[in-house]
Each structure stands twice: as C-alpha cells, then as structure tokens.
Amino acid sequence: MRIVLLPFLVAVVGPAIVHASEPLLDLQVGGASVAAEYARSPAERERGLMERTEMAADHGMLFRFDDFRRHCLWMKNTPLPLSAAFMDEQGRIVDVIDLEPLSKAIRCSSEPARYALEVNQGWFERNGIEVGEQVRGIPGE
Numbered sequence: 001m002r003i004v005l006l007p008f009l010v011a012v013v014g015p016a017i018v019h020a021s022e023p024l025l026d027l028q029v030g031g032a033s034v035a036a037e038y039a040r041s042p043a044e045r046e047r048g049l050m051e052r053t054e055m056a057a058d059h060g061m062l063f064r065f066d067d068f069r070r071h072c073l074w075m076k077n078t079p080l081p082l083s084a085a086f087m088d089e090q091g092r093i094v095d096v097i098d099l100e101p102l103s104k105a106i107r108c109s110s111e112p113a114r115y116a117l118e119v120n121q122g123w124f125e126r127n128g129i130e131v132g133e134q135v136r137g138i139p140g141e
Helices: 006-013 042-047
Strands: 025-029 032-039 059-069 082-087 093-099 113-120
Touching (some): 025 059, 032 113, 042 059
Antiparallel strands (some): 025 032, 059 113, 082 093, 082 113
C-alpha cells in the first residue's frame, strides 16, 4: 500500500493531479500494478475522476458499489479518456469498456458487478488484460 503526502504534493504539483485523501491501493491486475484511489461512498463514487486533467500512467480509481448488479458509468465533467473494468464480488473482471471524455452517454456493465476500476484509456489493452482476469488487492469490506 502506498501513502500519499497530500499537503506536500499539492503544493509541489498542484491539485489537478493529486486528490487522494487516503493511502492509495496497490492493485495487481494480471501482471500489471495500479495505484488506485478508493471510491466507496455514494459521494466519492459520484465525484469519481471529474475535472481531472491528467492521471499518472499507473494510477486509477476503484469504485465499490453497495449492491451486486449491473452498474453504469458516465463521463460528465471528466476530460480524461478512460477505460473501465467491471468486476464481480471476487474481483474477477466481467467487462471492460472505453469511456469518452465529457460524454454524458451512460455505459453499463454487461454482467452484475461489485466494483469498477477506471484507468487511462487503453491501459487494459496495453497490459494484455481481458475479461476473466483477477484483480488482487481489493480491500475486504
């Protein structure tokens, strides 16, 4: 698990890059690693990556949904091109989608999901990650 020194980093690199108020999760997706912010409350999920203008290549945001069902995402006020993997309750990827910047189109998982992991668009493809892969490092709730 990585710890972000928020006041120092915000002063040095500015608020557009660093938004985590808690330590980042160290997730393993296939053979790749992602340092992920964790959005588990309704307010955190609603805010997501809105208004972010950049994100490090190996960073992302993990969303935990309150219920296990098909879930949907959109890109309102989110200028970053993103890809999202939806995962079941065990962290197995059940769907991967691309999300277009600032789009209000609603994109839903093809199967029930408990989690979604948003990363820079193309990250899953570049790392050879496909449906069925396991995401490790998701906190037990």
